[in-house]
Amino acid sequence: MNWNSIIADIIALLAICGWFTNGRKHRKETESIEADNKKKNMELGKQYVDEFKENIVKPLQNELKGLKREVNKLQKAVDKVNDCDFRDDCPVRAELQKREVADNTPEK
Secondary structure, three states: OOHHHHHHHHHHHHHHHHHHHHHHHHHHHHHHHHHHHHHHHHHHHHHHHHHHHHHHHHHHHHHHHHHHHHHHHHHHHHHHHHHOOOHHHOHHHHHHHHHHHHHHOOOO
């Protein structure tokens, strides 16, 4: 065996060892970057959820509370209709009865 081939083999061996070392280093860097990206995506998702709650859910909850109050007022008024002295000629009662009949008729 001549010295040139021995030196070439040693250089190739060292290059392969360096390649493995660089490969491990690269894999660790890649895993670190992937972990950072997952963390950023989770933070971004949390931010989207928080913004959705603030801009969509809260206003809808407030509107729903207001609607519940209005429905409760209306229910109390409807419950008192039978005690009203003018119930026979009440236009509001007549309108409610018309709507009730319309709501209960089956659609074609």
